[in-house]
Amino acid sequence: MKLMSGHSKWANIKNRKGAVDKKRSEVFTKASRNIMTALRLGGVGLKTAIEQAREVNMPKENIDRLMKRYEERKVNLEKCRFEGFGPLNVPLIIEAETDNKNRTLGEIKLLFRNYGGKIGSEGSVDFMFDRVGEIETERILTDEEQLLLIELGVRDFEEKMVITEVNSLTLIGDKIKEMGIGVKTEEVVERCKQKIRLISEDEVVKIMDLIDALEENSDVINVFSGFEFQ
Numbered sequence: 001m002k003l004m005s006g007h008s009k010w011a012n013i014k015n016r017k018g019a020v021d022k023k024r025s026e027v028f029t030k031a032s033r034n035i036m037t038a039l040r041l042g043g044v045g046l047k048t049a050i051e052q053a054r055e056v057n058m059p060k061e062n063i064d065r066l067m068k069r070y071e072e073r074k075v076n077l078e079k080c081r082f083e084g085f086g087p088l089n090v091p092l093i094i095e096a097e098t099d100n101k102n103r104t105l106g107e108i109k110l111l112f113r114n115y116g117g118k119i120g121s122e123g124s125v126d127f128m129f130d131r132v133g134e135i136e137t138e139r140i141l142t143d144e145e146q147l148l149l150i151e152l153g154v155r156d157f158e159e160k161m162v163i164t165e166v167n168s169l170t171l172i173g174d175k176i177k178e179m180g181i182g183v184k185t186e187e188v189v190e191r192c193k194q195k196i197r198l199i200s201e202d203e204v205v206k207i208m209d210l211i212d213a214l215e216e217n218s219d220v221i222n223v224f225s226g227f228e229f230q
Contacts (some may be wrong), residue, residue, distance in 0.1 A: 027056045032066055040079070040097050040221050041188055044133075044169060048186040054055040073099075082108050084126035087206040090196045091125045091226040098194025098219040107217055115210035128226060129190040133169030135162040138182035145179060156204045158183075163191075204229050 006214040031053035038046035055062055078190055080101050098104040112119045137160050141149070152172055156163040164172045166188050173186045198204055207227060214223045 017152065019115070024056070028053075028058055031056055031058050032062070034071060035063065035066050037187070037221050039067065039074075044166075044188050045173075045186040047170075047174065048173065048183055058222070082119060083122065084112055084117055084119035086112070086210045086225070087115065088196060088198060088203055088227075090193060090198075090207045091128050092117070092211075092214075093125055093129060093190050093222075093224045094214055094220060095222040095224075096217070096219045097221055102215070104219045107219075108214070111210065111213050111217070111230065116206065117214060118209055128194065129192050129224065131166060132189060132191055133164035133166050133172070133187070134189045134191075135164065135173050135176060135186050136160055136175060136184040137162060138164070138184060145181070148179075190224035192224070195226045196228050197229040198229045201229075 011098050020119060031049070032055065034049040035053060037044065038049045047095055050063060052062075076099045077097045078099070078101055080096050080098060082096065082105065084092050084094075094108060096108075097102050109119050111117075134154065139160070140160055141157065146154070149172060152175060153168045154162055154164055154172060162172065163175065169186065169188065173183060198207070204227075207225065211223050211225060214220055
């Protein structure tokens, strides 16, 4: 992911434990991962991912090469999904795309074991999440702007996050841009219905260590977790 998706504010807590080296190559790696994630999701959010890659000055040939490489490999790739519980019983859903499911499963199991979690059976965690579209805007929308988007089918608003049905994500994302509002991210995510409440930064670090390790696996597309910290 990528974070992927929805973990940036928790990563900020973890980052306070040590300095983060924001090298140009790391920025390109993140942009590349976002493009690959969008391609794996059938093009959902691809336009935004490419725009963001251009904003960090990723060369056009790099973007074209990524897309060509994916097209060449995709016939041998299988989408798969893993569920489990991390440290402190935090539920996790991992989406992956691999040419060897058994190898990827073994790697995911090992990471769960090494970081104090346990991989679960199919359906053990899935019922705790809703699959939705998320659009993060550069500012909080006004009441008038929110009303306009509700008419298009927006489900909810959470500060700068716009929650949509999956099949409405691109339509609403394009409408927000037409309204002159900047979009930071646009993606399909799994949102936990009842999150586990963590009470300390050390607890957040424990679960983020596992999430980071999972996201570093080359087959993993997204990692979704169900926890909150205030």
